[in-house]
Amino acid sequence: MDGRVVFGVRPARILFAVTAAVLGASLVLCADWRLVPVQGDETGPHLAAGQILVARRSLEDPNFAETVIVLVQVDEDGILGLIINRQTKVPVSRLARDLRGAQGRSEPLYLGGPVATTGIMGLIRTGTKLEEAKHVFGDVYMISSKPAVEKAIASSSDSKTFRLYLGYAGWDSGQLEWEMGMDAWDVLPANAGTVFDPHPETLWTRLVGQEDLRMARLRNRARFLVVNLAAHAAD
DSSP states (O other), X not given: OOOOBOOOOOHHHHHHHHHHHHHGGGOOEETTEEEOOOOOOSOOSSOOTTOEEEEOTTBOOTTTTTOEEEEEEXXXXXXXXXXXXXXXXXXXXXXXXXXXXXTTOOOEEEEOOSEEEEEEEEEEEOSSOOTTEEEEETTEEEEOSHHHHHHHHHTTOOTTTEEEEEEEEEEETTHHHHHHHTXXXXXXXXXXXXXXXXXXXXXXXHHHHXXXXXXXXXXXXXXXXXXXXXXXXXX
8 A cells, every 4th residue: 555545535534525405495595606504503513613624644535635724614524624725826906806805805715615605605704703704713704705805805804814714514424534544634723824825835845845844753652762761661
């Protein structure tokens, strides 16, 4: 085995597409774009909203290779996340026909994941509790209704505190844990600075480099302990 991890299309990801369609009954439709609602509480025994997934080098699924994902919803039904390092060259202003205030906005849109790619979700960083927003962690909120997105755009928020995503990533209950068992992901603590990193194009490389360094230090410590235990045993 060469250690590569390739998932392809799994039934659970299809299930989340169907789930999105069911939830879509409460969506506000605007031409070609639809805003994806996310509901539920931040629960789960091992994973929690706000935590950050970093794809390992061995993960070769084109949907997720070299991605960094923030988890926005974790509950008994499954997990939703947004890819935060796939910045497009498409400006927010391209949504001007459908979203009030988008005209003239030059911030780029992001590809949030392979599910419901015509849906719009936003992450906003604010010290004020927002209506029509789901608290993710700390001062980071997720918005998905048209009024909430338009209000965020009108507030003149920039890419340091506000980003829009097309689509999202979804896992059925237990699926992400299984992928982690296949050595596909590393999990980092919630960090708003990572979510709104000013250089998303290099984010994965930097985080993987940090993880490689951490693992190297752990291996060195393990070798040190083994050598010392062997020396004590010889005495």
